[in-house]
Amino acid sequence: MENSGKLEEQLSRIKKILSLMQEGEKGFDEQMKLFQEGIRLVKSSQEMLSQSELEVKQLLEGELQNFLPQEGEE
Amino acid sequence: MNNSVYSVTEITVYIRHLLEENDLLQSVNIQGEVSNVTYHRSGHVYFTVKDFNSQLSCVWFKPYVKHSIRLTEGMEVNMTGDITVYPPRGAYQLKVYDISKKGVGSLYEQFDNLKKQLLQEGLFLPEHKKAIPTFPSRIALITSPTGAAVRDVLQTCRRRYPVVEVILIPAVVQGEGGRRSIVKALTTADELGVDTILLVRGGGSLEDLWNFNEEEVARTIFSCETPIITGVGHETDITIADFVSDLRASTPTAAAELAVPSREVLLGELSSWETQLEKSLTYYHVIKQQQLDELSSRLEQRMLGYLREKKFELETLSARLEAFDVSKTLKKGFSISTVNGKVNTQADQVKEGDTLHTHLAGGNLESTVTKTTKGNK
Numbered sequence: 001m002e003n004s005g006k007l008e009e010q011l012s013r014i015k016k017i018l019s020l021m022q023e024g025e026k027g028f029d030e031q032m033k034l035f036q037e038g039i040r041l042v043k044s045s046q047e048m049l050s051q052s053e054l055e056v057k058q059l060l061e062g063e064l065q066n067f068l069p070q071e072g073e074e
Numbered sequence: 075m076n077n078s079v080y081s082v083t084e085i086t087v088y089i090r091h092l093l094e095e096n097d098l099l100q101s102v103n104i105q106g107e108v109s110n111v112t113y114h115r116s117g118h119v120y121f122t123v124k125d126f127n128s129q130l131s132c133v134w135f136k137p138y139v140k141h142s143i144r145l146t147e148g149m150e151v152n153m154t155g156d157i158t159v160y161p162p163r164g165a166y167q168l169k170v171y172d173i174s175k176k177g178v179g180s181l182y183e184q185f186d187n188l189k190k191q192l193l194q195e196g197l198f199l200p201e202h203k204k205a206i207p208t209f210p211s212r213i214a215l216i217t218s219p220t221g222a223a224v225r226d227v228l229q230t231c232r233r234r235y236p237v238v239e240v241i242l243i244p245a246v247v248q249g250e251g252g253r254r255s256i257v258k259a260l261t262t263a264d265e266l267g268v269d270t271i272l273l274v275r276g277g278g279s280l281e282d283l284w285n286f287n288e289e290e291v292a293r294t295i296f297s298c299e300t301p302i303i304t305g306v307g308h309e310t311d312i313t314i315a316d317f318v319s320d321l322r323a324s325t326p327t328a329a330a331e332l333a334v335p336s337r338e339v340l341l342g343e344l345s346s347w348e349t350q351l352e353k354s355l356t357y358y359h360v361i362k363q364q365q366l367d368e369l370s371s372r373l374e375q376r377m378l379g380y381l382r383e384k385k386f387e388l389e390t391l392s393a394r395l396e397a398f399d400v401s402k403t404l405k406k407g408f409s410i411s412t413v414n415g416k417v418n419t420q421a422d423q424v425k426e427g428d429t430l431h432t433h434l435a436g437g438n439l440e441s442t443v444t445k446t447t448k449g450n451k
Contacts, residue, residue, distance in 0.1 A: 028362065042348045046344055051236055054240065059244075
């Protein structure tokens with residue numbers, strides 16, 4: 001999940017690509033390149049978001065351990 | 075003066091009525107020195123307060139007992155409570171609602187004083203608030219590992235954004251030791267290099283939440299370099315920690331919601347972007363196709379124009395060429411002679427005996443030169 005910082009970058013890059021493409025000023029090769037990059041970023045962002053298990057660690061005595069939820073009162 | 079005979083209970087009820095209906099003895103503030111403290115297993119606390127001459131039995135019932143103060147022998151305290159009667163022992167006593175160490179103001183006063191002081195120092199200023207990362211990869215969660223708060227936060231993260239990694243840093247969030255525990259957890263979390271710190275605790279009384287109103291906790295929050303979201307108590311509870319943190323949420327669940335984006339929303343946005351990308355490309359194609367059509371028809375027009383122009387030029391030239399047509403001259407009776415394929419214009423080009431080819435308007439002649447005469451240019 002070190003990718004999540006990257007996710008932010010990716011999303012803003014996709015937005016940038018969209019506005020560049022909508023200007024339509026670029027040549028065909030450039031336009032195609034932008035499109036492919038955009039689609040690639042969309043897929044990779046979707047992949048990053050596809051993780052379904054929340055990872056929870058507990059810091060105990062300076063060490064990260066798996067967290068086992070306990071029942072208890074407030 | 076009165077010959078009636080009363081039962082013990084009757085007289086006790088009467089005394090109780092006298093004391094408990096007396097406004098002066100209700101919500102009364104009393105100060106004194108604590109002795110004979112018993113923290114009973116039931117959760118109630120029994121003790122006596124005394125001064126030089128007198129002593130007063132006190133009972134501090136469980137719902138009112140606060141954990142931020144531990145009564146000890148000889149402690150000087152300020153108390154608020156009602157004078158009541160305990161019929162089984164025929165004793166009057168103080169039913170304590172609030173208690174604080176003498177010299178230390180009430181919790182409300184302390185809260186207000188600290189709030190004023192930190193406000194003056196600028197600890198609550200908006201310019202000190204750090205932005206909360208939109209897409210955190212790691213979050214530190216500081217709370218009790220057994221409370222409802224930890225469950226609420228984890229559930230919210232699981233539901234909204236399981237992409238995130240949560241590191242739970244267990245802390246004591248109530249009573250004595252809470253302050254040091256929270257400060258230590260904050261320092262640890264800040265050193266971990268996480269994206270966001272969540273400091274949360276479920277609801278409780280002012281006393282229960284007191285740790286979040288302590289100066290050291292507030293200053294530690296302020297000095298943390300990691301953005302901190304607080305979610306302490308319920309909607310209406312606002313602690314000093316909430317004022318100084320970078321973002322205040324009303325509950326632990328709300329804190330988690332502010333800490334992570336919703337994956338569903340993000341995925342929806344992504345797929346709409348995908349569509350937009352495709353549309354952009356299609357639109358580009360359509361535009362370019364149109365431009366291409368225009369260009370090709372302009373090219374066609376240009377070519378047709380060119381051809382017309384050249385055709386006209388050709389006609390002009392051919393007309394001019396026609397003017398030079400030899401046959402017309404021949405028809406007038408002139409002729410052209412050639413010798414050895416060369417047009418003959420001078421007499422000295424030939425000699426006697428040469429064969430002369432002569433082209434007439436109608437046919438050719440072949441003759442032999444019999445005489446040449448020079449001159450007559």
